[in-house]
Every structure is written in C-alpha cells, then in structure tokens.
Amino acid sequence: MRTHVGLMRGINVGGHNRLAMSDLREIVAGLGFSDVVTYIQSGNVVFSSVETDGTTLSTKLEQAIADRSSVRTGVVVLSRPRLRSVVADNPYPGETNPKFLHVVFHRDQISPATAETVTAAVRRARDRGSHDEATVIGRSLYLRTPDGLGRSVLAAELSRPPAATAIEAVNTMRNWATATRLMALLDD
Structure with missing residues (x-):
C-alpha cells in the first residue's frame, strides 16, 4: 500500500519544465522508494517510503529531480492521512463539477496573515461580481470557481500582488478530480 503522494509545481505546463513521467518514476525509485x-503528465507521483516527514521527502525529491534533469521545481509531499483529511475537509461538497473545485496544497501551514490576504482577495473579487469562493483549512486553500478557473476573478486576484506575494510559499494546485484520484491511488 502506498504511503505518500508527491506533487510537483509547474511540471509540463505550457511547454515548460518538461519531465517525462517515466523519468520521474525512475528518479523516485532511485531514491529507494x-x-x-x-x-497524468503534471507531476503527480504516489510511492511508499519508510520516511514519514513530508518536508524531508519534499527536499529529497526536489534535489533528485534537479540532479537528474534540467527541471527546478517545488515539491509538496502529503502522507495518505493528510490527503485523506484534505478530501474529507472539502468545504464545498455541493460542487458537483470537479473542474470548478481546486486545492492549493502548501508545504507549510498557511499563516493567519496569508489567510487574511486570501479573504481580502475574495472580497475584491466579490466586489467585481464574482461568485468565486475560497477557504483556508490547515495547509490547504480550497478554491471554488463556478465560472471556471480560466475566467476566475478570484484566481486573477490571487495571482497578483499583494496576494501573490503573501502566498509565495511552496505550493501547487490540483483540481478536485486529480485530488480524489490521487487518494484512490494511495488506497490501491
């Protein structure tokens, strides 16, 4: 039974940070996992390891990827229990379209100041007529974008200062379909 999921930031997006998944599997296996x-092709890997510290695993994966490829990426590693909590804590269970629900996984706890920055971005988006929603729970930021992420006023607000500056910690986003599929792969 697999114990962890590694989420790479910005892998194979828009022709940048190209890394074949076969190479990623070799890199991860080469670490003894x-x-x-x-x-899929966006840098999601599930694996088993006796190491339990997510930060240590993240650092090992980042270094191994950098050593074996031209890719420099941030990595967030979640244990099976942590990902299970993220899925269970979904504050938008009524959203039936997984393309409209995203989770931004942070390596570290989201600070109260960052959470307030997100709340301010939600207010600005609402002032512009957006129906987007965001909720911070632990190390995760849930985004509900009922008009789609590409047209999301909130996503645009979060991608520019001051919000972007406040949430620059190592993080990576996945849609709900990917998050739940990764949970299923951990349980297989």
Whole structure:
C-alpha cells in the first residue's frame, strides 16, 4: 500500500519544465522508494517510503529531480492521512463539477496573515461580481470557481500582488478530480 503522494509545481505546463513521467518514476525509485506510480503528465507521483516527514521527502525529491534533469521545481509531499483529511475537509461538497473545485496544497501551514490576504482577495473579487469562493483549512486553500478557473476573478486576484506575494510559499494546485484520484491511488 502506498504511503505518500508527491506533487510537483509547474511540471509540463505550457511547454515548460518538461519531465517525462517515466523519468520521474525512475528518479523516485532511485531514491529507494517503492510502489511508484505517476498520474497524468503534471507531476503527480504516489510511492511508499519508510520516511514519514513530508518536508524531508519534499527536499529529497526536489534535489533528485534537479540532479537528474534540467527541471527546478517545488515539491509538496502529503502522507495518505493528510490527503485523506484534505478530501474529507472539502468545504464545498455541493460542487458537483470537479473542474470548478481546486486545492492549493502548501508545504507549510498557511499563516493567519496569508489567510487574511486570501479573504481580502475574495472580497475584491466579490466586489467585481464574482461568485468565486475560497477557504483556508490547515495547509490547504480550497478554491471554488463556478465560472471556471480560466475566467476566475478570484484566481486573477490571487495571482497578483499583494496576494501573490503573501502566498509565495511552496505550493501547487490540483483540481478536485486529480485530488480524489490521487487518494484512490494511495488506497490501491
């Protein structure tokens, strides 16, 4: 049974940071991890490891990827229990379209100041007529974008200062379909 999921930031997006999933599997297996499986081309890998510290695993993966490829990426590693909590804590269970629900996974706890920055971005988006929503829970930022992420006023607000500056910590976003599929892969 797999124990962790590694989420790479910005892999194979827009022709940048190209990394074949077969290479990623080799890199992860080369670290001595087992049961290695990748999911889609955006840098998702599930694996087993006796190491339990997510930060240590993240650092090892970042370094190994940098050493074996031209890709420099941030990595967020979640344990099975942590990802299970993220899925269970979904504050928008009524959203039936997984393309409209995203989770931004942070390596570290989201600070109260960053949470307030997100709240301010939501207010600015609402003032512009947006129906987008955001909720911070622990190390995760949930985004509900009922008009789609590409047209999201909130996503635009979060991508520019001061919000972008406040949430620059190592993080990476996945849609709800990917998050739940990764949970299923951990449980396989």
